[in-house]
Amino acid sequence: MHVEITYNKNIHRLFHYHEQKVQRGVAEVLFADNYLKEKASMTLEEKMYPFWQRASLNEEVRMRILHLILNFAPADIVSNDKMTAVAREYMHNMGWDKDPYIVYRHNDTQQPHAHIMLPKIQRDGKRLLVSLDDYRRSKVELRLLEQKYGLRLSDKDRLLEVLRQTPLQKIRFGETPLWPQMNKILAETVPQYRFTNLDELNAVLRLYNMKASRGKADSFTYRNGGLIYIPLTEAGKETGSYLTASSFESKPTLKNLEKLFVQNQTLREPHRQRLTVAIDWTLHNKSLSLEAFRQALEKEKITTIIRRNASGDPDNIWYIDHQTKAIFEGEALGPKYAVGEIAKRCISDELYQSQQQVQKQQLKQKIS
Numbered sequence: 001m002h003v004e005i006t007y008n009k010n011i012h013r014l015f016h017y018h019e020q021k022v023q024r025g026v027a028e029v030l031f032a033d034n035y036l037k038e039k040a041s042m043t044l045e046e047k048m049y050p051f052w053q054r055a056s057l058n059e060e061v062r063m064r065i066l067h068l069i070l071n072f073a074p075a076d077i078v079s080n081d082k083m084t085a086v087a088r089e090y091m092h093n094m095g096w097d098k099d100p101y102i103v104y105r106h107n108d109t110q111q112p113h114a115h116i117m118l119p120k121i122q123r124d125g126k127r128l129l130v131s132l133d134d135y136r137r138s139k140v141e142l143r144l145l146e147q148k149y150g151l152r153l154s155d156k157d158r159l160l161e162v163l164r165q166t167p168l169q170k171i172r173f174g175e176t177p178l179w180p181q182m183n184k185i186l187a188e189t190v191p192q193y194r195f196t197n198l199d200e201l202n203a204v205l206r207l208y209n210m211k212a213s214r215g216k217a218d219s220f221t222y223r224n225g226g227l228i229y230i231p232l233t234e235a236g237k238e239t240g241s242y243l244t245a246s247s248f249e250s251k252p253t254l255k256n257l258e259k260l261f262v263q264n265q266t267l268r269e270p271h272r273q274r275l276t277v278a279i280d281w282t283l284h285n286k287s288l289s290l291e292a293f294r295q296a297l298e299k300e301k302i303t304t305i306i307r308r309n310a311s312g313d314p315d316n317i318w319y320i321d322h323q324t325k326a327i328f329e330g331e332a333l334g335p336k337y338a339v340g341e342i343a344k345r346c347i348s349d350e351l352y353q354s355q356q357q358v359q360k361q362q363l364k365q366k367i368s
Contacts, residue, residue: 001142001151003090004179005130007063007120007222010240011051017174018104018115019044026108033091034100050100054119061121061221066096066128067241068116071177073152078112080105086145087114093141094134097122103315105223109175171231173207173239182243186229187250193325194268196261202329205320209234213242214254227254260261271322272333278302279319279337283345289352290314290343306339316340318341342356 008014021027032039037046055064056105070087072078078086083105091097101118146152147204168188171181176358185208195201202211209232221228227245229252230238245253245331282288282296294304303320317330330338347355 001070001076001086001146002177003138003142004069004180005135005138006067006069006179006241006243008065008067008117008240009063011048011055011064013240014067014117015044015048020129021106021108022104027104027106028106028186030080030087030103030114032100032102033088033097033100039102040251047102051119054099054121054123055123057123058121058127058255061127063242064120064214064307065119066118066130068118070114070116071176072112076110076112076151078151082149083112086149086151089238090141090145091116091118093144094129094138098269099128106174111177113177114315116229168208168235170207173209173233173241175229178241179243179247180232182229183209183248183250186248186252190250190252190257190260193320193327194264194271195327196264196268196332197329198257199316200246200318200329203327204320205229206232206236206305207303207320209236211238212245212252225254227257229251266326268326271321271326273327275302275319275321275322275326276330276337277332279342286349287352287355289349290346291349292352293342293346314343317342 001351005316014280018027022029029039032042032047035042035046035050035109051064055061070083072083084103087103089099091101096118097146099118099122101116103117104115104157106113106115118128157224168185169181171185185205189204189208190201193201193204195204197210198214199294205211213230215226215228220226228242229248230242233239245251278297282293282300288296290306294306297304297319301322302323305318305320307316308316309315317337319328319330319333319337321327328337330342335341
């Protein structure tokens with residue numbers, strides 16, 4: 001059994017995420033403590049109300065929810081009564097049971113788990129701070145609860161061992177434990193790939209539904225040189241949850257990454273030519289759309305990340321060479337490989353599809 005301690009800023013989105021699972025029959029509200037009503041009689045608005053009320057007490061706090069994911073071992077048989085007892089006792093022992101909090105059980109994975117949400121703002125308007133001592137105490141409390149309720153020892157180490165033996169996979173937010181999956185992604189990408197800034201690192205992290213962020217310029221994290229890692233949805237949107245860089249085994253903090261930025265400038269340089277040759281050859285005497293261009297480079301083990309602006313037009317491009325592990329932003333690779341120039345060398349999707357259709361018809365006529 002282990003607990004993932006995360007934070008979330010979007011009250012509406014997080015509650016809707018859980019409620020949609022309830023409507024699909026793969027989740028349920030276990031209990032809600034310190035609410036005015038019983039769980040069965042509460043509307044969605046009433047479930048969210050204490051969180052909105054606390055948020056109004058301190059508008060400077062961006063992360064409004066302390067979001068705890070209580071994971072049991074897959075082989076544990078955990079009834080609703082036992083999960084309720086464990087969750088309630090854990091919250092009491094951590095001193096987090098004085099404020100309103102709500103607990104959802106999810107039943108759509110093999111691993112029994114509960115999501116515990118409580119306001120990140122206390123009744124006096126101050127932040128609820130989670131210290132390093134709280135993390136340490138959490139581990140102690142879990143061991144005691146495992147012994148008391150006949151649960152297996154922490155499954156986290158076994159899960160990490162399983163993950164080490166399996167290929168990297170995308171994060172499926174809400175379906176798999178976040179920390180072990182994110183820990184593996186960082187452990188296998190940060191030391192191997194040659195990136196020289198956060199944007200280039202994020203180019204590869206986004207392949208696994210994840211991104212690094214310094215936060216907003218006026219945030220506590222940004223001002224203090226901190227770094228957080230955010231799980232993304234399959235559509236690439238932020239989930240609202242995050243984990244701090246220092247919580248991962250490889251310690252991919254901004255300070256440590258900045259050392260890699262300098263080293264990687266030299267380490268990636270010998271691989272520049274392979275990328276430029278592959279791009280030029282892919283476009284040589286060919287009429288490709290941007291998407292067809294991207295697919296063609298995949299055959300050379302090169303992933304192309306194209307960012308689009310609000311109008312849907314491409315405004316930046318990154319090349320990830322999985323063979324050499326070099327990552328280049330288009331402009332850094334050379335002016336002719338920037339997104340604007342690449343777009344000029346390509347044709348529209350509509351024209352490309354039309355040409356493909358003509359070629360198919362010509363091929364059928366030759367065969368017949």
